[in-house]
Amino acid sequence: MQIQKDTVVTLHYKLSDAKGKLLEQSTKDQPMVYLHGGYENTLPKIEEALDGQAVGFKVTLNLEPQDAFGLRDESLARAIPKSEFPPGVKVGGQLQGRTDDGVEHVFTVMKVKGDKVLLDGNHPLAGTAVRFDLTVADVRAASDEEIAHKHVHGAHGHHH
Ligand SMILES: [Zn+2]
DSSP states (O other), X not given: OOOOTTEEEXXXXXXXXXXXXXXXXXXXXXXXXXXXXXXXXXXXXXXXXXXXXXXXXXXXXXXXXXXXXXXXXXXXXXXXXXXXXXXXXXXXXXXXXXXXXXXXXXXXXXXEETTEEEEEOSOTTTTOOEEEEEEEEEEEEOOHHHHHHXXXXXXXXXXX
């Protein structure tokens, strides 16, 4: 079966930075599974590269930040006084806040510097050029329910 709109694609992947340093990879038990066809389950560049391909297809994609995890938005990097900081949140932890536009957003606690806590709401890989090595492990037709929900159900998908 070919990858086309409304197919469920199982991928093994390796994600590296532009220098080839491995950042993340799928495991045998935890592949990446997504619903193909513009449902924003994965990056558009990945869908573009896989469209029309089948099981066994391998591809390496070198992506600029804007095609991967986005550019950094410096307005999402901020310092708050330690006194306003909720107890129990540690460096590396996350907390819910609001952007300058008042939209709810998750911030990562970067570090504590004197009486300030530095937060960053950017994706950890924002501003980074990355490389994906992808192998297609399975392709199947999506169910009507998956198409209606715009995501994959089952072993590696949503459970509900
Ligand atoms: Zn669902």
